[in-house]
Every structure is written in C-alpha cells, then in structure tokens.
Amino acid sequence: MARGYDFQAIEAKWQRVWEESGAFAATEEPERRKFYLLEMYPYPSGRIHMGHVRNYAIGDVLARFLRMRGYNVLHPMGWDSFGLPAENAAIEHHTHPAKWTNDNIAYMRTQLKRMGFSYDWQREITCSDPAYYRWGQWLFLKLYEKGLVYKKSSAVNWCEVCQTVLANEQVEGGLCWRDGTSVVQKELPGWFFRITAYAEELLSSLDNLSGWPEPVKVMQRNWIGKSVGAEVCFPLADREGALTIFTTRQDTLFGATFMVLAPEHPHALALAQGTSQEQQVRAFIERMSREDRLQRTAADVDKAGVFTGAYAINPLTRERIPVWIGNFVLLEYGTGAIMAVPSNDQRDFEFAQKYGLPIRLAVKPVDVDPDERHLQQAYEGEGVLVNSGPFTGMASQQAREAIADFLEREAIGKRTVNYRLRDWGISRQRYWGNPIPIIYCDGCKTVPVPYRDLPVILPQNIQITIKGGSPLQKVAEFTDVLCPRCGAPARRETDTMDTFVDSSWYFLRFTSPKDEDGPVTPAHVNYWMPVDQYIGGIEHAVLHLLYARFFTKTVRDLGMIAVDEPFRRLLTQGMVCKETHRCPEHGFRLPEEVDASSCCRTCGRPVQIGRIEKMSKSKKNVVDPEDLLAQYGADTARLFCLFAAPPERDLEWSDQGVEGSFRFLCRIVRLIEDQEELLKGPNPSIPFQKLIAGRALYRKAQQTIRRVTEDIEDDFHFNTAISALMELANEIGRFELVGSADDADERRVAYSYAVETLLLLLSPFAPHLCEELWERLGHDGSIFQAPWPSYDPAIITAEEIVVVVQIDGKVRSRLVMPADADDTAMRGAALADERVKGWLEDRPIRKVVVVPKKLVNIVIGGVR
RNA sequence: GCGAGAGUGGCGGAAUGGCAGACGCGCUGGACUUAGGAUCCAGUCCGCCUUUGGCGGAUGGGGGUUCAAGUCCCCCCUCUCGCACCA
Numbered sequence: 001m002a003r004g005y006d007f008q009a010i011e012a013k014w015q016r017v018w019e020e021s022g023a024f025a026a027t028e029e030p031e032r033r034k035f036y037l038l039e040m041y042p043y044p045s046g047r048i049h050m051g052h053v054r055n056y057a058i059g060d061v062l063a064r065f066l067r068m069r070g071y072n073v074l075h076p077m078g079w080d081s082f083g084l085p086a087e088n089a090a091i092e093h094h095t096h097p098a099k100w101t102n103d104n105i106a107y108m109r110t111q112l113k114r115m116g117f118s119y120d121w122q123r124e125i126t127c128s129d130p131a132y133y134r135w136g137q138w139l140f141l142k143l144y145e146k147g148l149v150y151k152k153s154s155a156v157n158w159c160e161v162c163q164t165v166l167a168n169e170q171v172e173g174g175l176c177w178r179d180g181t182s183v184v185q186k187e188l189p190g191w192f193f194r195i196t197a198y199a200e201e202l203l204s205s206l207d208n209l210s211g212w213p214e215p216v217k218v219m220q221r222n223w224i225g226k227s228v229g230a231e232v233c234f235p236l237a238d239r240e241g242a243l244t245i246f247t248t249r250q251d252t253l254f255g256a257t258f259m260v261l262a263p264e265h266p267h268a269l270a271l272a273q274g275t276s277q278e279q280q281v282r283a284f285i286e287r288m289s290r291e292d293r294l295q296r297t298a299a300d301v302d303k304a305g306v307f308t309g310a311y312a313i314n315p316l317t318r319e320r321i322p323v324w325i326g327n328f329v330l331l332e333y334g335t336g337a338i339m340a341v342p343s344n345d346q347r348d349f350e351f352a353q354k355y356g357l358p359i360r361l362a363v364k365p366v367d368v369d370p371d372e373r374h375l376q377q378a379y380e381g382e383g384v385l386v387n388s389g390p391f392t393g394m395a396s397q398q399a400r401e402a403i404a405d406f407l408e409r410e411a412i413g414k415r416t417v418n419y420r421l422r423d424w425g426i427s428r429q430r431y432w433g434n435p436i437p438i439i440y441c442d443g444c445k446t447v448p449v450p451y452r453d454l455p456v457i458l459p460q461n462i463q464i465t466i467k468g469g470s471p472l473q474k475v476a477e478f479t480d481v482l483c484p485r486c487g488a489p490a491r492r493e494t495d496t497m498d499t500f501v502d503s504s505w506y507f508l509r510f511t512s513p514k515d516e517d518g519p520v521t522p523a524h525v526n527y528w529m530p531v532d533q534y535i536g537g538i539e540h541a542v543l544h545l546l547y548a549r550f551f552t553k554t555v556r557d558l559g560m561i562a563v564d565e566p567f568r569r570l571l572t573q574g575m576v577c578k579e580t581h582r583c584p585e586h587g588f589r590l591p592e593e594v595d596a597s598s599c600c601r602t603c604g605r606p607v608q609i610g611r612i613e614k615m616s617k618s619k620k621n622v623v624d625p626e627d628l629l630a631q632y633g634a635d636t637a638r639l640f641c642l643f644a645a646p647p648e649r650d651l652e653w654s655d656q657g658v659e660g661s662f663r664f665l666c667r668i669v670r671l672i673e674d675q676e677e678l679l680k681g682p683n684p685s686i687p688f689q690k691l692i693a694g695r696a697l698y699r700k701a702q703q704t705i706r707r708v709t710e711d712i713e714d715d716f717h718f719n720t721a722i723s724a725l726m727e728l729a730n731e732i733g734r735f736e737l738v739g740s741a742d743d744a745d746e747r748r749v750a751y752s753y754a755v756e757t758l759l760l761l762l763s764p765f766a767p768h769l770c771e772e773l774w775e776r777l778g779h780d781g782s783i784f785q786a787p788w789p790s791y792d793p794a795i796i797t798a799e800e801i802v803v804v805v806q807i808d809g810k811v812r813s814r815l816v817m818p819a820d821a822d823d824t825a826m827r828g829a830a831l832a833d834e835r836v837k838g839w840l841e842d843r844p845i846r847k848v849v850v851v852p853k854k855l856v857n858i859v860i861g862g863v864r
Numbered sequence: 865g866c867g868a869g870a871g872u873g874g875c876g877g878a879a880u881g882g883c884a885g886a887c888g889c890g891c892u893g894g895a896c897u898u899a900g901g902a903u904c905c906a907g908u909c910c911g912c913c914u915u916u917g918g919c920g921g922a923u924g925g926g927g928g929u930u931c932a933a934g935u936c937c938c939c940c941c942u943c944u945c946g947c948a949c950c951a
Contacts, residue, residue, distance in 0.1 A: 215868050215946080222867070222947055229951080247951060260951095303949080328949045338951050347949050420950055541946080643888070644876060650944090652876060656889055663902095664888085670903090720878065723887030730887090733904095804883050809932045811883050849931050855882050859931045 005669045007633030011768040015113060023782065024063075024075065024118040028527045032072040036528045037063050038507055038567075040536030040544070041078045041125070044104040045085060048111045050576040050615055050641075050653070051537065053625050057638040058573055058647050058716070059535050060117045064764035065712050067118075068788040074528050075118060076510040078125030079105050082133075082499045084162055086432045087471075090464045097432045098460065101128055111625070115634045116767050118784075123513045127502035128432070132509065134455030135519035136502055137437040139551075141448050142558055148194045151446065155264075156425055158186040163469075164429045165190060167498060168422055170543065177543075190427030191436055191495065195550045199224055199419040202549055211569030213648070216541045223542045225420025230404050231335065232413035234259060236271075237311035237320050243267065246334030246418055249344065250407065251399035253316045254388040255362025256339035259323045260305060260351065262331040263288035268308065271323060275309025281325060288327060303328050303351045314339075315412045316389065316403075326351060334418050342378060349378035361386050363396045424547065426498040431464060431471040433496025441483035441490035450484050456492070470494045503544055504551035507531050507566055519560070526562050534567040535647075541572070571716060574650035575614045576641075578621040582608045588620040612652055623653055635766035636662040642718040642765060664726060665769055668762070671732055672755060672773050678737070680778050683752050684745045688795055693743040694750025697735050699798065701754040702791040704728040708761045709788070722765060728758050760789050805830045806857040807839050823850040830856035 018024065028034075039059040042052055063075040079101075086097035093100070105126060112119070125132055143149045157166040159176040165188060170177045195202075203224045206217045229248035236242055243259060261268050263285045272281035284306040305326035314321050328347055329338055342352035343361040352359050361372040363383045370379065382396045391399050407413035427436070435456040437449035449456055459478045464471050472478055472494035483490040505519070511528040512521035536544075545567075552566040581589040583600035594600060594607050615622045628637045640661040645651040672679065691698055704724050711721035732754050737747055756777065763770035763783050774783040797819055803826055805813040813835040817826065827850050830836055840860065847859040 218868055219946055225947095225950065227950070245951080249951080301949085326949095328951095330950065333950045340951090345951070347951075350949090418950080538945080646877085649870090649877095654876065654889070657876070660888055666902095717878095719876090720887080723878075726887055802883090806882085806932075809882090814883080847931060849882090851882055851932095855932090857882080857931055 004673045005666050005769075007635065007665075007769070010772045011114070011116060011634050014768045014771045015116060017771075017782070018116075018118070019113070021782075022122075023784065024120050025122055026072065026074040026076075026120045028524055029072050030527065033070065034074070034528060035066050035071040035533070036074045036511075036531045037066065037533050038076065038510070038531045038535070040534070040540065041080050041503070041506065042108065043080045043083060043085070044101055044108055046104045046107070048108055048115075048625055050623055050625060052112075053115060053628075053637060054576055054641040054647075054651060055535060055537070055573055056112065056115065056117050057641045058571070058718070059533075060115075060638070060767075061642060061712065061718060061764040062533060062716075063118050064767060064784060065788070067784060068760075068764070068786065070787070074123075074510070075120060076123040076125070076513075077112065077117070077119040077121070078123075078506060078510070079108075079127065080499065080503055080506075081105060081126050081128040082433045082496075082502055084164070084430060084432065087430060087464050096460070096462075097464065098128070101432075114629055115625070115638065118767070123510050125506055125509055125513050127434075127499075127506060130455045130457055131514075131516075132506075133434040133502065135509065136434045136497065136505070137449070137454050137456060138451065139505065139519055139555070140497070140501075141437055141451065141454075143193065143554055144448055146554075146558075148197060148554060149191060150194065151189060151191050153187060153189040154425075155185045156188050156190060157183045158188070159183055162430075165425060165427055167425050167500070167543075188427075190425050191438075191493075191497075192423040192425050193501075193550070195424045195547075196419060196421055198550055198553050199226070199421050200417075201553060202421075202546065205549075205564060209565060209567075209570075212567075213570060213572055216538070216545065216570065216572060219541045220546055223421065223546065227418045227420075229416060229418065230407055230413050231416045232315065232339065232407060234312040234315060234321075234339065236323075237313050239310075241267075243312055243323065243337050244335045244413075245337045245339045246416060247339060249341065249400070250403045250413075251385060251391075251396045252341040252344040252362040253314070253339070253403060254385070254391070255341040255343045255360050256314050256317075256321065257319075257342060257352070257358040257360055258321045258340045259312055260326040260329050260338050260340050260348075261308070261323065262329040262336040263325055263327065264331040265325070265329075265336045268325050271308040271310040277307055277309035280306050281308055284325060301327070303347070303354060305351060305355065307355075315407075315410075322357070324351075324355070324357075332422060333420070343372060343375060344378050344380060346378040346380060349375070362388060363399075424498075424550075426501055427495040428498055429470040429495055431458070431462060431496065433499060434502060435472070436493045436495050436497055438493040439481055439483060439490050440493065441486060441488055443488055444483055444485040444490075447483055447485050447490070453484065458496075470496075472496070500544060500547050504547040505555065507534075507548070508552075508555065508561065520555075522560065525560070529561055530563045530565060531567045533569045533571065535571045535573060537575070538572040545570070571647060573647045574645065576651050576653060577612045577614050578623065578653035580613050580619050580621045584608075588618070590620045593620075614650075615653070621653075623655075628658065632658060632662045633768070635665055635769050639665065639722065639765050643722045644719070646719050647716050664729070665766060667729060667733070668758070668766075668769065669773070671729065671758075672776065675737060675751065675755075676776060678748060679752050679755065680776075683749055686746050686749045688792075691746050691750060693736075694746045697731060697750045697754050699795055700728055700731050701757040702795050704761060705757060705789045705791040706796060712764075718765070721761075725758060725762055725765075728754065728761075732758065757789050759783065760786060801853050803830070803853075804855045805833060805836055806855065807836065808859060809857060812836055812839050819853070821853070823852055826850050826852075826856050830858065 037059060039055050063073050067073050081101050086101050089100045090097045127133060140149060157171045159166055161179050161181045166176060166183060171183050175181060176183055203221060203226055206220060227248050229246060230250045231244050231246050234243045268285060269281060272278045303326060305324045308323045308325060310323045311320045312323050340348035341362060342348040342359040344363050359372060359375060364370060364386050365379060365383045385391045385394045385399050391402060404415050435458060437456045439447045439449060441447055459475045462471055462475055479492045479494060481490055481492055508520050508525055512524040515521045548566050555561050556564060581594045583589050584605055585603050586600055589600060589607055598607050599605060600607050613619050613621060625637060640658045643661055644657055688698060707724040708721045711717040735751060737751050759770045759774055771783050799819050800816050801819050803815045803817050804811055805815060813833050815829050815833060817829060827848055843860045845858055845860055849857040
C-alpha cells in the first residue's frame with residue numbers, strides 16, 4: 001500500500017460523516033430545480049456483484065455532480081425482494097424465505113454503504129414488506145374495478161423447474177429466462193393485466209422518448225408488433241357459418257386458394273366431422289397438442305397440415321377453396337385462421353407445394369411477368385395486381401386501400417389493427433410474492449378483498465416445497481375466509497403476483513415511501529416525477545421497462561399522477577466481462593486454479609485463455625467487489641468501473657487496470673501531501689492576468705473544468721472525463737512549485753488553484769478521498785457543499801494558437817500565431833512560410849482553404 | 865431471414881468532416897535505491913531514408929462525395945445483441 005493513502009480509514013471516516021449528517025436526504029423544495037435519479041433496484045441475492053457496482057457507480061457520479069451543480073436530487077435505493085430464489089434457498093438451507101431475504105438485504109445494504117453511494121436511505125423500499133406490497137394489492141383492485149385485470153384460463157408457459165407460470169416476456173427462445181430450462185405449455189386459469197388496452201399508446205409514445213436509446217425503443221416496437229390490415233369473412237361452403245381471418249395483404253385476396261386454421265382453432269375438428277378426413281384431422285390435432293408448441297412454431301420446423309374435408313368460399317372470387325389445418329398457424333395471433341396466398345406469401349407457398357394446392361398469382365413485380373405455374377418462391381414485395389377482377393392493374397399499395405374499402409362497403413370485412421403483444425399473465429403458483437387480493441365464494445363467485453382489509457398478509461408459518469402446487473394452498477388459516485360480501489365460508493386466491501408487478505411502480509413509491517393513506521402522495525409524486533434519469537441493464541429492455549410504462553399510464557388514468565411516461569432519460573449500461581480460463585478436462589477454471597505457465601493446477605494440461613465473457617459464477621470469471629474493497633477501497637473500484645469503458649458499452653475487467661486507477665489516486669495524495677504545509681497557508685490573491693509562471697497551469701485547470709463538465713453532462717463520457725483529470729494531475733506533477741523568489745507567490749496560487757480544482761472535479765468519482773484531501777487543505781465542511789467550479793471562456797482561450805498548414809491535405813508545417821489571427825493573416829503566414837515555399841516550388845496555387853484558428857490547406861493538385 | 869449496434873496500436877479505449885491513436889494498461893531503457901513488484905524521467909503504430917530531422921503507409925475490405933473522410937454516401941465481410949412461420 002502506498003504511503004499516505006490509508007483508504008480503509010478514509011472511507012470508514014467519511015461514510016460515518018455522511019451517515020451522521022444525513023447528507024443525502026432529499027425533501028421537496030418547489031423553488032429548486034429537482035432531479036430524480038434512479039438506478040434499477042437489485043434483487044437481494046446475498047451479495048452485490050460487479051454489475052451492481054458499475055450500475056450504481058455511474059448513478060452516484062451523476063448524483064454527486066448534480067448536487068454540486070445546485071439540483072435538488074432524489075437518489076433512492078430499495079430491494080426487489082420477492083421472487084423464487086428465496087424459496088429455493090429456504091428449501092436448501094431450511095430457512096424461511098423472509099429471513100433469508102432480510103439477512104441478504106441487511107448484508108447488501110452494508111456493502112452498498114461501503115461503496116460510498118449517496119442514497120437517501122430514509123426512503124428505502126423493500127417490496128416484500130407489507131407496508132409496500134399492500135399498495136400493490138390496492139392498485140391491483142383499482143385496475144380490477146376498471147376492467148384492466150381479469151381472470152381467464154389459457155395455455156400458459158409453464159416452467160417445470162420453477163413450478164410456475166412465466167409471462168411471454170419471460171420466455172427466451174423457448175427457455176425459462178431464469179434457469180434456461182425448457183418451458184412447456186399448460187392449460188391453467190390465471191390473472192391477467194390488460195396491457196393490450198394500452199398497446200397503441202405504448203407504441204406511439206415511444207416516439208416522444210428522445211432520451212431513450214434507440215435499440216431499446218426498437219425492441220419495444222418489435223415486441224408490441226403492430227400490424228395494420230383487415231379481417232375478412234370467408235363463408236363456409238355447403239353449410240352455415242363462416243371463418244374470419246386477419247390479413248395485412250388484402251390486396252392479394254384474389255390469390256387466396258385455400259385456408260389454414262390453427263390446430264387449436266375451435267372449428268378445426270367440427271369442420272371435419274362427418275367427412276372422410278375426420279380420423280386424420282383428429283390424429284393431427286392430437287399430435288399437435290402433445291408437441292411442444294414453442295418447438296412446433298419455430299421457424300425452421302417443416303410445415304405440416306391436414307385437409308379438414310370442408311370448403312369455404314373466397315368472398316371476392318366466389319370460388320370454393322379447401323380449408324386445411326396447419327402447424328404454422330397460431331391461435332393467439334389474429335383470429336387463429338389465415339387465408340393462404342401461396343403466390344405472394346412464402347409460408348403459404350411452401351405449404352401449397354408440399355400438399356399440391358393451387359397457386360395463383362395476385363400481385364406481380366412491376367417490370368416482370370412471372371409464369372405462375374413455375375414459381376420458385378412467393379413474391380412478397382409490392383407490385384401490380386393480376387387476376388384480380390376490377391382491381392387488376394392497380395398498384396398493390398393502392399389496392400390495399402381500395403379492397404379494404406370494398407370489403408367494408410360489402411360488409412365482407414373491416415379494417416383491423418393487430419398487435420403481437422399479449423395480455424400480461426401475472427399469476428404465479430409460488431409463495432414468496434405479493435398475494436392476489438381476491439376471494440372465491442360459491443355464491444358470490446369472485447370477490448375482491450375490501451380495501452379496508454388490505455394488506456392480505458403472507459402467512460409466516462409455512463412449508464415450502466417445490467413440487468405439489470402453491471405452498472399457500474396448504475395453509476388453511478390463509479385460504480379459509482368468510483366471504484366479505486355474504487359471510488359464507490370462502491377461499492382465498494393462492495396465486496401470488498409476478499415480481500415484475502412490484503417493480504412496475506416502485507419508482508412512484510420512492511417519492512413518498514412511508515405514506516399510509518395511499519400508494520403515492522400527490523404533492524410529492526408530482527414534484528419528483530418523472531424520473532429524470534434511469535440507469536440499468538439492457539436485459540430489461542422489454543420486460544421491466546414495458547411493464548413500468550404500462551403501470552405509469554394506468555396510474556395516470558386513475559388520476560393519481562400527471563406524467564405519461566415514467567423515465568425521461570434512460571441509460572442502459574453494458575455488461576461487466578472478463579476473460580475465462582478453460583481446461584480441456586476440468587472446464588472453466590478460476591484464475592488461482594491456473595499456474596504461471598497457463599496450465600491447470602489439477603491436471604497440468606494447458607489451459608485456454610478463453611473468450612471475454614460476462615462475469616458469472618459458472619464461467620468462474622467473477623471478481624468479488626468485497627475483495628476489491630479490501631485491497632484497493634471503494635474509490636478505486638468506482639474509478640476503474642468508470643474509466644475502463646463508456647457506460648453503455650461492455651466493460652472488460654482488468655486487474656492491471658484496477659491497479660492503474662489505484663496508482664492514480666495515490667498520485668493525487670502525493671500531489672497534496674508533498675506540499676501540504678505550503679498549500680495550507682493563506683494564499684495571496686493574484687488575478688489571472690498577472691500570472692506568468694503559473695499561467696499555463698491555471699489555464700489547464702480551467703480547461704479541465706470545461707472538459708469534465710461537458711463529458712459528464714452531455715453523454716456520460718466518464719472515461720474521457722477521468723482522462724482529462726489525469727492530464728491535469730500530470731501537469732500539476734510536472735509543475736515547478738518552487739521557482740525564483742519573485743514568482744513564488746504566483747506559483748503557489750496556480751498550484752493551489754489547480755489542486756483544488758482537481759479535487760472538486762474528481763469528487764463525484766472518488767468521493768471519500770476528495771473529502772479527506774479537501775479537509776487536509778484546510779476547508780471546513782464537506783466538499784459536496786462546495787459549488788461545482790466554473791470557468792472563464794476568456795481564460796480558456798490561449799494567447800497563441802498552432803496553425804496547421806497542409807498542402808493538398810498533407811501536413812507540411814505548423815505555425816505559432818496570435819490567437820486573434822484572422823483568416824487573411826493565417827493565409828498570409830502560411831504562404832510566407834519557408835517550409836511551405838519549399839514544397840510549392842512556384843507551382844500555381846489552385847485554392848487556399850482556411851479553417852479559422854486551426855488550419856490552412858493549400859491546394860495545388862497534380863503531380864509533385 | 866428481419867432489426868439494431870460494433871469493427872481504430874500488443875490491450876482497454878480517444879478523436880464538432882480539419883495534425884489518427886488523448887488517457888490508461890503493458891512493454892523498453894534510464895535515475896534513485898541494500899532491494900524494487902514503490903517512485904521519478906525518457907521512449908513505445910508500421911515501413912523507409914541522408915537517422916539532427918525527414919518521407920511514405922495505416923482506422924475490417926472495395927468504391928464514391930470533398931480542398932480535406934475513422935467520421936458522410938453506396939456495396940461487401942466479420943462479430944455481438946434482439947426478434948424470429950405474427951398472416
């Protein structure tokens with residue numbers, strides 16, 4: 001450890017000071033500019049990891065910076081503390097989920113405090129606390145009253161490992177988002193939030209979120225998946241009834257030569273009944289119901305289907321067309337039935353080819369006339385209508401409108417908008433979640449728990465098992481209640497809510513975390529909301545961020561808040577990665593399991609220094625923040641996380657890079673310690689204009705103020721801000737503090753100014769050390785009460801500039817000129833320069849381009 | 865397949881269309897030292913020369929616009945992420 005930098009003592013000291021003085025508590029002050037800064041709250045898994053450190057370090061720099069800039073900053077922290085890991089831990093360690101969770105929270109809270117993050121801990125939220133989840137139940141009931149919550153039985157995503165339902169958003173590539181195991185379909189009753197009622201607004205208001213990264217908005221747009229088209233009614237042939245389909249390509253209706261239903265379509269079996277196809281249809285539907293649906297609908301699975309034996313009438317051609325059942329048609333999208341236009345849709349084309357169904361061209365490319373009998377693939381682009389009765393010859397875009405008009409006029413169909421977004425299933429068959437406040441009564445059916453009876457408290461006395469349904473079902477004192485409406489014996493709902501419900505409104509609760517009269521206090525929530533800056537991982541691009549937007553809009557429509565969107569600006573930080581070590585025999589190895597010659601310590605075989613991967617226990621490439629705290633302290637850990645990469649990019653961990661950040665802080669200590677006596681004394685006051693020996697250093701300090709301020713403010717480029725601070729530190733280090741007797745005073749003024757500026761600018765990044773050194777320089781009070789330094793544009797501008805002289809775009813000379821040199825002077829000086837003359841050799845000058853104060857480019861062209 | 869982002873020294877990364885490689889890591893040499901894995905100083909893209917100093921080349925590849933391109937436009941390659949039979 002370096003002399004003089006006792007980070008353990010320094011960090012403990014200032015954390016205590018901050019805690020005792022309540023330095024970061026926020027209160028509403030309507031006359032001040034507010035700033036609500038929020039980082040995604042963590043799941044209390046046991047200990048913080050490097051991803052947390054990075055996320056929260058980014059946030060904390062902003063929080064401290066903004067406070068020094070005069071903002072009234074709300075910077076709270078809480079715990080996303082419901083969820084399955086608590087139950088798994090309960091089973092493994094024979095402990096109670098509540099105890100496990102609360103112990104973890106207690107430990108992680110101390111870890112966050114040891115990192116020196118400037119949270120208003122008085123506003124801490126724990127979402128497994130009845131004081132919080134009570135209001136989640138309250139909101140559930142309000143939405144229930146408005147018809148935005150409903151119960152239905154449906155095929156749901158079921159994770160066998162978690163023994164619970166997953167929302168569509170929680171299934172990634174057919175696998176459970178949490179444990180990566182396969183998900184099966186299961187018919188189950190459950191509660192849903194009608195997020196589809198907000199589909200259009202969730203989509204359109206993305207356009208107003210200029211402070212969000214484009215990739216996140218794109219992902220949300222894709223997820224919502226708006227399609228504009230029409231529903232068209234196809235009457236059945238030879239019998240009553242009709243099939244309704246959804247299409248975005250009503251311009252291709254004349255090419256619809258057959259129809260396909262989803263296997264689960266309610267008419268699928270009925271249509272085949274009494275035909276010779278009945279047996280085959282029954283067998284096909286049964287086979288499909290056994291197959292995993294996510295596999296069945298994967299794009300690379302071969303299309304398969306069966307003829308129902310029934311026919312429908314194409315309402316435009318009046319032709320009889322066969323009705324099929326196909327594996328590639330989804331019940332949940334549109335109407336669960338399609339018209340098949342094999343000439344103009346590749347999926348239909350493949351199906352038609354396989355089963356020998358007719359193909360008739362409806363739209364052709366403008367300048368080609370394909371032979372429809374020998375099509376190699378469908379033509380899906382825009383073009384001109386053919387074989388389309390009165391619409392033949394029309395451009396396809398126009399035809400979509402014309403045919404939609406025609407359908408509506410003839411009452412055959414109507415314009416429709418379809419969304420890929422489905423309603424959000426929130427029922428979870430697990431214990432450790434917010435109980436759904438519903439009671440089932442034989443007489444009164446579904447009865448909401450009266451508001452006065454909230455919260456429905458999770459029973460403490462419980463047996464947690466993974467198998468055999470929700471643990472709550474077996475707790476009679478929980479389930480057995482009297483119906484609040486008629487007083488008869490009734491049963492409580494035993495499902496709990498998805499934890500994403502808790503995180504969909506916690507940011508509102510932070511504005512009045514202790515209000516016992518409602519989920520939010522209007523005066524407070526309207527002062528603080530929206531969150532001005534939200535920071536978190538990209539992995540929540542659709543899940544959490546879509547749900548939170550939805551909840552904000554519903555709470556707005558309950559009249560409780562004024563904002564349309566919760567998060568004005570969003571920063572998605574990259575992952576923390578590190579190289580991996582892989583032994584051919586033992587798989588991933590810890591760094592200490594590899595010897596100096598890159599061989600496995602267990603078997604001696606050479607270890608591959610593998611790819612840079614996201615830190616994870618299974619890849620054995622994690623760095624524990626705790627070790628970092630012990631070896632280097634919080635300031636170094638924070639500084640490295642911010643310096644190694646810009647925040648939105650992945651960060652590659654480097655032990656040597658950490659060492660470098662630590663060295664930088666040691667250097668700062670020396671800059672001050674070596675001159676402590678001199679710096680402490682009273683400083684003479686000398687205006688900048690009188691500075692000679694100290695002029696350059698003073699100016700550098702001012703330039704650094706500008707760079708750091710702009711880097712933080714404009715786009716969170718903390719890495720370049722830190723590099724500017726390093727430059728300033730280097731220049732201070734080079735500065736000769738002791739000069740001649742005449743200039744001793746002005747040298748001291750410049751040095752002192754530069755050092756203090758450096759500390760102020762560095763303080764958001766390395767808060768403990770800067771507090772300590774600030775105090776040692778003789779200041780009373782916290783450095784964070786000092787205003788952020790300002791600069792004088794006149795001082796930043798140097799008296800002299802270096803003008804680059806190019807000939808044909810190549811640098812040939814540099815001229816030192818007065819800063820006020822105008823274009824004519826620059827041009828004249830460039831042409832008069834001896835080196836330039838040597839290059840010109842009397843050749844004619846075609847053009848001279850002058851970039852004010854920077855560059856002169858002399859164009860002669862041709863050969864040299 | 866569709867969509868988004870990225871590709872710059874040995875490495876992490878800098879560069880409002882205006883000197884490519886700031887800052888850091890690593891490395892090389894030197895100083896101070898009983899010692900150095902501390903600290904300080906110098907050097908560090910590649911090639912060439914007449915070696916003080918010059919010249920040429922270089923930002924995944926190829927074209928283009930421009931006095932001037934890492935940056936703007938077109939085509940291609942590679943990687944990462946997201947979506948993926950959504951009618």
